[in-house]
Amino acid sequence: MAGERGTVSERLAREFFDEMDALARAPLWWVSEDMKKLCVDTVENGPLPPVEPLPTATGLIVFEGGVVFSSRGMADVPVAAVSWERAGSMHGGVPGVMIRLFGDSMRNAMGRLMDKSLPIAPMGTIDDETLDASVITLLSVAFALMGQPSVTAVSESRWDLRRDGPQPRSMTQAAKVKMIVLRPPARTSMGNGGGAGRRAPDHRYIVRGFYRNQQYGPNNSLRRRQWIPPYVKGPAGTPLIVKESVRIWRRL
Template identity: 40%
Template sequence: MSRRRNKPRLTPAWLPWIRTRLAGRLRDRLSRTSRLLQATPYQRMLAEAWNEADSLAAAPLWWVSRDMTTLAVDTAQAGGLPDTDPPSPAGFICFDGGLGLELPDGMPPIAAVHWIIDGSRPGPEGRSWLIRPLLYTADHDACAKEGDLPLAPIDATPTAGLPEALGDILLAVWALSQEPRICQAKPAQPSPQDRLPASQEPEIRKVKMLVLRENLHRPGRPAEPGDEQRAWTHRWIVRGFWRNQAYGPDHALRRRQWIPPYVKGPADKPLIAKETVRIWRR
């Protein structure tokens, strides 16, 4: 007896299925385009687009929880990120709740990024590689055109500064994912509501979920006897910084060490960023 499949939803368990369908749609469009554009000037453009489709089909999958997304965007905004190598030449990363970026009028919100590392061009800040992001949205109208998939590609040309801003966010995600006291990385697990095709079940656990580790301790010093306990209404971000870390014999040596950001406040309260995220560069 076959199981009845739900309509696809934007959840970690559905991410492998969504990636496969998006790559298939992209290949279909390229097939139609290649039959129309056979002239030599377009061959390189089509070859690069085919490479993007193949990269998407096999890209490692990441899912970033809503709180981890907030922390990553705030960390990217603060700047001073450590030099972190990409975990893979390409990847497909979905941000729960989307990225809270200020975008030009008419551009739908960004919910996912397909990154490709371009080693042929130097990146910013002395890096030898460049992040080439391809954008996806969960906008209802755009998704309806993709057969009601919960993600759709954003075809608009990104405004100047957006690729660099997204590159900073990806660097922040990769750096934070290596901090076990801040971030918990675990494989995705299907929920009872995720009734997927049986063929997709082995792929679900390949999705790397990044979840903010909960702060189980209340902030501040314990109240003195008779003092009223302060009622905290939210959690907040303590931003990372660099310091000269002592090490070696008698701690006589110093090295520059990145101290990652972390979150303070009761685990059951919402996470509030210090200020509105504005990382737009014009």
Template identity: 30%
Template sequence: MNVRAVDLPELRAELASFASSAAGASYWEEHAETVDYYQRTATDGDHLGNAVRDALNGDLFAVSGPMGELAATASQSLGLFDMEVQDLPTPAGVLVFEQPPQLLHGVDDSTPIVIHGATWTAGDDGEGGYVWIIPIAEQGAHSHLLLGGPALLPFSMADYLASVGRSEFTREKNLFDHLITTMRAAWLLMQQPLAEETEVQPDRAVRKRLRRIGHEPAPVRLIELRRPKSSGGQGDGDREYHHQWIVRGHWRQQWYPARQVHRPVWIAPHVKGPEGAPLIGGEKVNFLKR
């Protein structure tokens, strides 16, 4: 199942209806009673339900297939950093990947789970803040999308590692850890020049159906990957180069004076060196223009 940008307003309404129902209240209460983390933090079902409903009231985002794949790939090398609410595209939101990226490989499970996105809402506990993240997933033979159990992600990475009982970060993660790192990468990428945003309005039939069930139609912000410009030239500074070489995609720390913080910025793969010079590792470079 793939969710298109135009499908998101009705999907949000469906999830919101469940979150506000008696079945939803029972679902959150069950999570609060069975998950050790909620018990340790004295988080009850009402608290979880309120977090989910707040998250679902946020702005709507749809991430295109290439952008989602980039987020999943770039997340694998994304370093640790303490988040702030400014690192989120909005304090609350609903995001779906139009083509769900592969977040976890080699899992042998009789009830496979496909992550389609997540909804989130930020808060402040007076010690740096946090964000609730609720997966939007497709599980096993279900023909509709489900909300997963909310998880609290402290903005402080030290607090996050403590909350999951670790002293250091490891790349051996479960499915939810992969979702967290992919969402963090997506949030960063969405606010960088490589992202192109367009607004998708629900069509007339969708608007009528939403209003009939008491939901006001809202636009969806479609996030697509802007085609990078080629980077040629002589290289850095005044140094003269006689070859071209491929620079792999990577994160670079950039200073934001207004916020007084460093934040990772994704540098897309590109070719450097003087145009026409031989490529290290090969004599010819073919570019595919779309």
């Protein structure tokens, strides 16, 4: 039965489009393929950084190439992007933040709300608290690594007329996209006369992080656990090889 504000379907549609309007003005992040691999490896193998609130009240983060999650209801959930909004609670999900998943597959899109011309679209609701927790963990790791200048570099994306074509008027006031990439490894002497018979690796690899007891206070008499973030080692320009499958299935 329709009320003063319309039917249930109409109210849900209005709420969805209000959410998308807010998202159009929200901060945007783009995570490169290699940076994504480092984030996923940290989620799967740890150790995880200290839990911190997400940096903004709303936002959208896109992972280049997507991330495949596992869920009770679906064998694989390919996720291209995640939006969030701070909230009092979430229906069966993670308290304190409401998330929405975006994918590039028609199979998981929100039916009639799917615009076939878009590269990604909102996905239908997946009622799985474990999936929600895994997504939140990935976001937390991504932003923790973004705060490590020795590991990552952040730059603002700029519209390139030759590369991107004419910029739509609707995008002239859109939030600037922050590009998150791995910082190139420091130059080493390997391969320039260093150890005889030793050959430089033909790929990059992840050196995983750890926790250590850091001294502080009067005469360094106190100790606290300090997270040492992971980083990537190996010659710049070579592929980043991760032995484990890029897939998150973690019961938190």
